[in-house]
Amino acid sequence: MEQYIIKGGNPLVGEVEIGGAKNAALGILAAAIMTDETVLIDNMPDVNDTNVMLEAIAGIGATVQRVDRHTVKINGSTIRDLNIEYDYIKKIRASYYLLGALLGKYRRAEVALPGGCNIGSRPIDQHLKGFRALGADVDIERGKIVAEADHLRGTHLYFDVVTVGATINVMMAAAMADGVTIMENVAKEPHVVDVANFLNSMGANIRGAGTDVIRIRGVRSLHKTEYSIIPDQIEAGTFMFAAAVTRGDVTVKNVIPKHLDATISKLIDIGCEIQESDDAVRVVANKRLHCTHVKTLPYPGYPTDMQPQIGVALALAKGTSTITESIFENRFKYLDELARMGANIKIEGNSATIEGVKKFSGARISALDLRAGAALCIAGLATDGITIIDDIKYIQRGYERFEEKLQSLGGVIERVASEKEIQKFRLKVS
Ligand code: UD1
Numbered sequence: 001m002e003q004y005i006i007k008g009g010n011p012l013v014g015e016v017e018i019g020g021a022k023n024a025a026l027g028i029l030a031a032a033i034m035t036d037e038t039v040l041i042d043n044m045p046d047v048n049d050t051n052v053m054l055e056a057i058a059g060i061g062a063t064v065q066r067v068d069r070h071t072v073k074i075n076g077s078t079i080r081d082l083n084i085e086y087d088y089i090k091k092i093r094a095s096y097y098l099l100g101a102l103l104g105k106y107r108r109a110e111v112a113l114p115g116g117c118n119i120g121s122r123p124i125d126q127h128l129k130g131f132r133a134l135g136a137d138v139d140i141e142r143g144k145i146v147a148e149a150d151h152l153r154g155t156h157l158y159f160d161v162v163t164v165g166a167t168i169n170v171m172m173a174a175a176m177a178d179g180v181t182i183m184e185n186v187a188k189e190p191h192v193v194d195v196a197n198f199l200n201s202m203g204a205n206i207r208g209a210g211t212d213v214i215r216i217r218g219v220r221s222l223h224k225t226e227y228s229i230i231p232d233q234i235e236a237g238t239f240m241f242a243a244a245v246t247r248g249d250v251t252v253k254n255v256i257p258k259h260l261d262a263t264i265s266k267l268i269d270i271g272c273e274i275q276e277s278d279d280a281v282r283v284v285a286n287k288r289l290h291c292t293h294v295k296t297l298p299y300p301g302y303p304t305d306m307q308p309q310i311g312v313a314l315a316l317a318k319g320t321s322t323i324t325e326s327i328f329e330n331r332f333k334y335l336d337e338l339a340r341m342g343a344n345i346k347i348e349g350n351s352a353t354i355e356g357v358k359k360f361s362g363a364r365i366s367a368l369d370l371r372a373g374a375a376l377c378i379a380g381l382a383t384d385g386i387t388i389i390d391d392i393k394y395i396q397r398g399y400e401r402f403e404e405k406l407q408s409l410g411g412v413i414e415r416v417a418s419e420k421e422i423q424k425f426r427l428k429v430s
Helices: 022-034 048-059 086-091 093-106 125-133 164-175 190-201 233-245 257-269 304-315 333-340 370-381 402-408 419-429
Strands: 003-007 013-017 038-042 063-068 071-075 108-112 137-141 144-148 156-158 180-184 205-207 213-217 225-228 249-253 273-276 280-284 293-295 320-324 344-348 351-355 364-366 386-390 412-416
Touching: 003 370, 003 419, 013 402, 022 038, 022 048, 022 071, 022 093, 022 164, 022 190, 022 233, 048 063, 048 086, 048 093, 086 093, 086 108, 093 108, 093 125, 093 144, 093 164, 125 137, 125 156, 125 164, 164 180, 164 190, 164 205, 164 213, 190 205, 190 225, 233 249, 233 257, 233 280, 233 304, 233 370, 257 273, 257 280, 257 304, 293 304, 304 320, 304 333, 304 351, 304 370, 333 344, 333 364, 333 370, 370 386, 370 402, 370 412, 386 419, 402 412, 412 419
Parallel strands: 013 249, 038 225, 156 180, 293 320, 364 386
Antiparallel strands: 003 386, 003 412, 038 071, 063 071, 108 144, 137 144, 180 213, 205 213, 249 280, 273 280, 320 351, 344 351
16 A cells, blocks of 8 residues: 655755646536537546546447647547446545436436535535436435436525535536526525536536626527636645645746635735736745634635645644634544644534644554545644655645646655555655
């Protein structure tokens, strides 16, 4: 099993190119099967999650042609199966986007029921509520969601909670329903807007994405398009915090700075200097960080996917900080790993109180989940000793060439697969 081994202590310095947004890509790849014409998608991140989604699409018969590492052509005219197996759902929950896409296009879909995951129980009631409101019969049978409709009809729908997944899933089905759908209390995340823009480029009629209310006039068919996915705000934010935590100077390139507002605001709060240009943000940290208070919220609030990264920064900051996690109930597990590196943390319910320490000490820790894993790598990069991170498969789900990008900034990190390689690394850095 592969691990990362890290010798920290170097400030990260330089420029790093940010890839396409994984979470936008997952919605867009599902939506791409909604036309029988060929769709070309560019700036697609080459990460495990998007590759599993491509396998799921190919698995039901769609034609998937990889043009190059970041470009793919998809043709949904060859689909012969409307059933997404548990194997895919088990690997990526977001394969449930094929429910909305297939239901919209074929009026029927069967998708294995996703379970919980390492960050929480993650119900899907709002997705089902939306499909039912559009007139679909939705049943749970033998671990599967079976959705079927003679006609999908436009509807007026109010989501009980703000959810990215249900907003995207129901938006896809409604894009091909008869009549107008109004969805209120929707998620406003940049990737919701990107999926809406993609569908519109295929001939859908979706207005208001990025606000609280989305209005969709259903169309009978969608057509071919060429589309480039937005940059990944979470990948960018991760490298920005890597700069902060290692007292470095990093410019993230190919980003949309507006999408990073909440992250930038917190970096300024903890004492970083920020320089923004049209498509880049530079983060300079030349002194010890200071404490702050942060609460995760739906966009444009501070993202839950950036919570572990700021947690690492606050664990090293001067003073007492608090983090309140208001989206997922189980997203503090990484703090126990940080405590094993010397962090001083008390967790009560969905709040963590962090007393900053001057430095961490190296330890063997587990990645736990995608964002926690990336954050713990950053912690390792800020530690003089050697840190070994297990279960890096989680990190590979959403970060492309993660260790290479960190190496290009001066980070001493390697992917290893045996005790021999670990010993070799230790000798090299000692
Ligand atoms: C998406 C992102 C994930 C991010 C999260 C919040 C993708 C592929 N994943 O996840 O990286 O952390 O948004 O920004 O884009 N909820 C319900 N009922 C539902 C659906 C959700 O109660 O039917 C709750 C969830 O338990 C959670 C909250 O709503 O507490 C937000 O979840 P949601 O926005 O749906 O997250 P995902 O789409 O799963």
